[in-house]
Amino acid sequence: MINEASERIFTKNFILLFLTNFFLFIAYYSFITALPIYVLDELKGSEAQAGLVVTMLLISAIIVRPFSGKILELFGRKETLIISLVFYLFGTIMHFWIINFYTLMALRFFHGIWFSIITTATYAIAADIVPEHRRGEGLGYFTMSMNIAIVAGPFITIVLLGHAASFQTLFILLTVLSVGTVFITAFIRVPKLEINHLQSKLKFSMNDLFEKKSIPIAVIALLLTFAYSSILSYLTIFAKSLGLLEAASYFFIVFAASMLIARPFVGRLFDKKGPTIVIYPLIILFSIGLFLLTVTKSALLLIVAAAFIGIGYGSLGPCFQTLAVQFAGKNRSGHATATYLTFFDIGIAVGAYVLGLIVSHFSYSGLFLFAGIVALSMLVLFKPVYNKSQALVEESFNETAVPLEVKMK
Secondary structure (H helix, E strand, C coil): CCCCHHHCCCCHHHHHHHHHHHHHHHHHHHHHHHHHHHHHHCCCCCHHHHHHHHHHHHHHHHHHHHHHHHHHHHHCHHHHHHHHHHHHHHHHHHHHHCCCHHHHHHHHHHHHHHHHHHHHHHHHHHHHHCCHHHHHHHHHHHHHHHHHHHHHHHHHHHHHHHCCCCHHHHHHHHHHHHHHHHHHHCCCCCCCCCCCHHHHHHCCCHHHCCCCCCHHHHHHHHHHHHHHHHHHHHHHHHHHHCCCHHHHHHHHHHHHHHHHHHHHHHHHHHHHHCCHHHHHHHHHHHHHHHHHHCCCCCHHHHHHHHHHHHHHHHHHHHHHHHHHHHHHCHHHHHHHHHHHHHHHHHHHHHHHHHHHHHHHHCCHHHHHHHHHHHHHHHHHHHHHHHHHHHHHHHHHHHHHCCCHHHHCC
16 A cells, blocks of 8 residues: 555645745746846837846756756755755845946856756656656646746736836845745755765766757657747737737736636646646647647737637646656656756747747747647647657666576576
8 A cells, every 4th residue: 555645745845845846937937027127228228128037038048958867866866956046036135236238148048057957856856756657746736836937937027017117126125035945945854865876986978968869759848838939929919909908918918817726627637537638628729729829819819819829838837847757767867857947948938039039020829829739739749759758768777687697686
């Protein structure tokens, strides 16, 4: 019989890790919301320069992310997480002394380095501390820490700046949150994994950068975030062009609410019935939401689209990440997480650029139509990609299996 206590998701360690991730992403999304305005109003920069605020962080994250799994393996998950959070805190404090646009870009690059390592560590630790048989449900709950912050971060920023608070006040708040992440993490107990550290230090190969068994699923995640970048980068501008800017704030509230409502049911179904039964319907829901935006002219239709996208995109991400970790195995959860998040970041970065070209030559309807087609392509690609990952797992098992006659000696 399975010990009931060992099957609990909401343990003390899980809750503390959830809070660490929540505070981190509140700061992350607050910066994303505030810094473009800071570039325009305080640094007197251009719109193109304001757009580089997100791009620069993603560039450094994409560069560093493949190495983060190896870093976790060498120095330990908790140790790496605490050190990275301290450096991220230092970067947050340095925002008080920004003197020009180039200083800000250097700071964003610095922040991106530690952000990529922190997020790899938190998701790898989450995968290790949730019960293995409830991993889909557990990682789904954990990802809610980021999903709630998607709404909370921009909301806090808009409220503060909307009430004539200075950017310095905002930076103080974000510094306090960053201090909180370091303090909370100190009390998290992380399970020790059986890793040959001597062999790990002496050898370095592509296997240390990417988990090959997770790459096929990570490619599907790239398509997911490519399509979602249409929302992340252009939804607010699209709503403004329709005179629905106020409704856009409700879009993200409905997006988050529908995601939070669906998440527990999707996670349980994923664990009990398998991934296929939930992933195909979620892809369809996400695609419907994007297609609805191509014909949106009213606030009501915008909100309806938000519900479809919230359920679809908000649930697909944790499902794909759970598969990436499961295919890799427990001792490779850090590498699997790094691989998954590298492709995740690339999807957002490439999507924002490519969809920007599409909207400049066509329209917002064309942008969301193309994003919907990309999302729909996952219906065709998921099964062969899933089978490929399973084949890689079997191949890896056969390579490491001990011959029968050796076992018997």
